[in-house]
Amino acid sequence: xxxxxxxxxxxxxxxxxxxxxxxxxxxxxxxxxxxxxxxxxxxxxxxxxxxxxxxxxxxxxxxxxxxxxxxxxxxxxxxxxxxxxxxxxxxxxxxxxxxxxxxxxxxxxxxxxxxxxxxxxxxxxxxxxxxxxxxxxxxxxxxxxxxxxxxxxxxxxxxxxxxxxxxxxxxxxx
Amino acid sequence: xxxxxxxxxxxxxxxxxxxxxxxxxxxxxxxxxxxxxxxxxxxxxxxxxxxxxxxxxxxxxxxxxxxxxxxxxxxxxxxxxxxxxxxxxxxxxxxxxxxxxxxxxxxxxxxxxxxxxxxxxxxxxxxxxxxxxxxxxxxxxx
Numbered sequence: 001x002x003x004x005x006x007x008x009x010x011x012x013x014x015x016x017x018x019x020x021x022x023x024x025x026x027x028x029x030x031x032x033x034x035x036x037x038x039x040x041x042x043x044x045x046x047x048x049x050x051x052x053x054x055x056x057x058x059x060x061x062x063x064x065x066x067x068x069x070x071x072x073x074x075x076x077x078x079x080x081x082x083x084x085x086x087x088x089x090x091x092x093x094x095x096x097x098x099x100x101x102x103x104x105x106x107x108x109x110x111x112x113x114x115x116x117x118x119x120x121x122x123x124x125x126x127x128x129x130x131x132x133x134x135x136x137x138x139x140x141x142x143x144x145x146x147x148x149x150x151x152x153x154x155x156x157x158x159x160x161x162x163x164x165x166x167x168x169x170x171x172x173x174x
Numbered sequence: 175x176x177x178x179x180x181x182x183x184x185x186x187x188x189x190x191x192x193x194x195x196x197x198x199x200x201x202x203x204x205x206x207x208x209x210x211x212x213x214x215x216x217x218x219x220x221x222x223x224x225x226x227x228x229x230x231x232x233x234x235x236x237x238x239x240x241x242x243x244x245x246x247x248x249x250x251x252x253x254x255x256x257x258x259x260x261x262x263x264x265x266x267x268x269x270x271x272x273x274x275x276x277x278x279x280x281x282x283x284x285x286x287x288x289x290x291x292x293x294x295x296x297x298x299x300x301x302x303x304x305x306x307x308x309x310x311x312x313x314x315x316x
Contacts, residue, residue, distance in 0.1 A: 116316070117228035142229075142316065151313030154241055155306050161249055162302050170256045 039071065039125050040064040041134035043106075050139040056109040059136060061088070061123060063104060065096040072096075074127035076104060081119055083111025088123070096127075108138065116142045185272065192269050196262065203258040207297050210251035214304040217244050221312035229316065237316075241309055248305040252298050259294040263287060 044060040074093040087107040121136040273279040
């Protein structure tokens, strides 16, 4: 009777240890973890990603505090192609509570000599050792009709040449 | 060999020669028209591709070089077609004279000559307009 009891206790102990080993990690993972401070930058495009030379556009940047602590003195800056005017308003967010979102205006204006193409503007947020970078993708279209006029000029040259050749060499010999 | 029989044989040979020349003329003109149109369309594709990409000095130079090629191709095609039309007219006039001498000119309608002229002018217009499109569209895209 005593031997049987001891054996049962042994099995119960083994079961308890095994259950603890299996369930412990899951229980630890299920605990809410004290997360780090974090920021997410999200550009609100509003169906816009192209602008013409000489044109100015304003985009909206959402700065979201996804951490568990309030963040203060979040500095926003940009890295843009040479000659571009990029303004951020406000450039500094004094305080952003945990879970809060602050919308920031980002005004873009390409340089006058910007050629047609795709450009990327980096928006950088710095706060208490956190640095987050997000890219704004912009396509610049040519604002002038210069090339259309060049095409018209070349077309006129071709037509004039055709007419001249036709008049010079196209006469019928009698 | 009697003289009149010898002349008859010569006329037959001249007739064959004229027909051969007319066939060659047709082939040459077809090649001119097709080459010009195909090259215009190819250059349209190339220049449109360049124009839709990022603009740079290199791409602009390449575009203008291709435009120069388009202009040259079109002028050469037009000159070729004008010469082809004149040659065809001379050959057909010779043929008509021959038919007249043989008393069979009534079988060849003289209005065919003006029809050929119209057809050549239409070919030239087709070449011209494909050339115009090949020049204008890439610059509009740019």
